[in-house]
Amino acid sequence: MARFGILTSGGDCPGLNAVIRGAVLKGETVYGHSYLGFKDGWRGLVEGDVIPLDRAVVRGLSHEGGTILGTSRFGPYTEPQGGPENIKKVLDDLRVDGVIAIGGEGTASAAKRLYGDGINIVGVPKTIDNDLGATDYTFGFDTAVSIATEAIDRLRTTGNSHMRCMVLEVMGRHAGWIALHSGIAGGAHAILIPEQPESLDQICAWVTSVRARGRAPMVVVAEGFKLPDMGAAHSTKGLDGFNRPRLGGIGEVLAPLIEERTGIETRATVLGHIQRGGSPTGFDRVLATRMGMAVSDLVADRGWGEMVALRGTNIVRVDFEEALANHKVVPQEQYQEIRVIFG
């Protein structure tokens, strides 16, 4: 009987457990496969640290946030015992025929390299940022958007009561999808994303015109947005190699600048990891379950070097090469479409 191992790597994301459940249930029921889970992403794989995964373990999991397997941002080549030779030995010892890696861009790049080094591995795309070019949507994104939308709705009533400008910072280091979608859904007066520079003068002009109409301005800003006049001066490299704000998030940088320039009292809220925690939405549960079931088909077909993706309404297969070719950012036209009604 074939046996496969599942790992979740990179930042957690609502829907990971639904993928695991979908894969195990279909794998067991339709193919008679068995599964185990590697703990804490690549660490569990290189150290052979596993937990059993079967129907009983995954029962009722689709609504649960986080990942029952744990996750980390370490890579399979950077772990002390990492590298393909050791991983092959771990897989042989555990009698595992192939690995399912659920993760974002970093995970897919590591999986592609391992595949090139002879490891049987497939992928499932994951990120709340929705910036993977291979797939139209990633699970977790809809949940993040709905949490950010609710935050806008709540900030609006307190903003209106005090006639303050409210600035909400949402996640999105390199792509502004969460800001764009939640900002549209919540009726924000300005949406600021990493793909599109906007000057402080322009932002303040929008804020002032909203206030002049007797409304409390609402600004949604993605964490990766930078004021063109400030450059990268307020960011620093974190231990994981990613840029992190030096003075607080961009929302906290922006709010006092808006207040100073416009004379309108302004408050910042940084939504942070609340966007990643808790139960997935119905949409994300369905997408994640479908991806999990599709990846059990993929390993049954020994489709090593490929990952599952959503194209339109269909779950398809793409190879790692293609999956990594495109980083999906918000296109200019899509931003301009909504920008005309800012202010």
Ligand code: F6P
């Ligand atoms: O890539 C997903 C993401 O949630 C980003 O939107 C965010 O910048 C980052 O992860 C946060 O990472 P961490 O949890 O490691 O601070």
